[in-house]
Amino acid sequence: MIPHAAAPWHISPWQQELANAVRDPRELFALLDLDPAELEPALSACRDFPLRVPRPYLARMRRGDPADPLLLQVLPKGQELLTLSGYEHDPLKELAANPVPGLVHKYAGRALLIVSPTCAVNCRYCFRRHFPYGDNKPSREQWQHALDYIAADSSISEVIYSGGDPLAANDRHLLWLTQQIAAISHVHRLRVHTRLPVVIPARIDDDCLHWLTATRLQSVVVLHINHPNELDAQVHQAVSALRRAHIMVLNQAVLLAGVNASADVLIRLSEALFAAGILPYYLHLLDPVMGAAHFATPLAVARKLLGTLRASLPGYLVPRVVSEKSGEPSKVHLF
Numbered sequence: 001m002i003p004h005a006a007a008p009w010h011i012s013p014w015q016q017e018l019a020n021a022v023r024d025p026r027e028l029f030a031l032l033d034l035d036p037a038e039l040e041p042a043l044s045a046c047r048d049f050p051l052r053v054p055r056p057y058l059a060r061m062r063r064g065d066p067a068d069p070l071l072l073q074v075l076p077k078g079q080e081l082l083t084l085s086g087y088e089h090d091p092l093k094e095l096a097a098n099p100v101p102g103l104v105h106k107y108a109g110r111a112l113l114i115v116s117p118t119c120a121v122n123c124r125y126c127f128r129r130h131f132p133y134g135d136n137k138p139s140r141e142q143w144q145h146a147l148d149y150i151a152a153d154s155s156i157s158e159v160i161y162s163g164g165d166p167l168a169a170n171d172r173h174l175l176w177l178t179q180q181i182a183a184i185s186h187v188h189r190l191r192v193h194t195r196l197p198v199v200i201p202a203r204i205d206d207d208c209l210h211w212l213t214a215t216r217l218q219s220v221v222v223l224h225i226n227h228p229n230e231l232d233a234q235v236h237q238a239v240s241a242l243r244r245a246h247i248m249v250l251n252q253a254v255l256l257a258g259v260n261a262s263a264d265v266l267i268r269l270s271e272a273l274f275a276a277g278i279l280p281y282y283l284h285l286l287d288p289v290m291g292a293a294h295f296a297t298p299l300a301v302a303r304k305l306l307g308t309l310r311a312s313l314p315g316y317l318v319p320r321v322v323s324e325k326s327g328e329p330s331k332v333h334l335f
């Protein structure tokens with residue numbers, strides 16, 4: 001596949017969607033016909049962590065339903081402003097594992113690159129909602145330090161593109177970076193952790209498929225989908241394009257009260273993922289980040305849900321339940 005050489009002024013459809021995302025709570029409330037009484041708290045919560053909802057994602061929400069499971073993931077609420085003990089700014093202590101700008105090395109054998117500081121969607125439960133991305137926006141020269149770090153440590157066999165959302169970066173940069181990484185002989189795998197193809201499926205275009213496939217590295221894409229309603233025909237198409245290019249597609253979800261913390265939803269999620277060609281990989285317990293306490297699910301409830309999933313689904317559709325512990329070389333597998 002020969003990518004069309006993008007002129008500098010060329011703006012792809014996905015970049016237009018990115019720029020065109022809903023950022024004003026007033027517009028969100030008007031589009032979805034939400035109770036104006038909730039607008040003031042939403043505006044307050046946005047001062048801390050802005051609203052950002054791409055329109056293709058918004059189109060999958062039900063109008064006039066304040067409990068819509070997609071809306072709840074992006075809706076700023078007054079509860080976010082509560083200071084609760086046990087909820088921190090950097091619950092995973094990622095800042096301590098940041099040896100060079102743009103690189104996090106906390107998992108054995110895997111180096112994580114903060115490829116883009118921004119996301120296409122701002123998820124209210126995100127554990128990186130307070131991460132100082134401003135300090136992690138490396139120039140090409142600084143990328144060289146991250147690449148040198150990877151080249152100097154032969155235990156690193158996998159590079160993970162993370163963020164923010166790595167697919168918010170442009171394909172020219174991603175092509176360059178992937179070529180640099182492929183030149184380091186001890187790296188075998190490239191993993192991309194992204195939510196962009198879910199919220200803007202047009203992101204999976206020819207230019208994107210080009211750098212993902214024109215490399216000796218084996219590519220794995222880990223999507224982030226929490227509810228079956230997130231999978232529409234466009235997402236199916238994007239995933240099919242990845243799979244036709246022989247890219248493995250996995251999913252990680254976060255267990256979220258009000259969104260997917262029920263056996264029925266989790267079973268439907270696994271089935272809908274598989275129908276789209278995606279294997280359920282992780283189900284994360286919520287990280288105790290300040291502002292996200294209203295999504296928390298008790299551990300006992302999570303354990304019971306998983307028991308029901310195991311009793312109802314084939315093993316390959318049951319996600320691994322994990323949580324992050326700061327300082328650990330891998331995630332903690334709970335049950």
Ligand SMILES: *Cc1c(COP(=O)(O)O)cnc(C)c1O
Pocket residue numbers: 107110112160162193330331
């Ligand atoms: C957990 C996690 C990783 C590492 O994942 P493994 O599958 O355990 O290797 C990388 N990036 C992000 C964003 C993660 O949450």
Ligand code: SF4
Pocket residue numbers: 118119120121122123126127128163164165195224
């Ligand atoms: S990093 Fe992932 S979970 Fe966090 S806001 Fe971005 S897309 Fe959402």
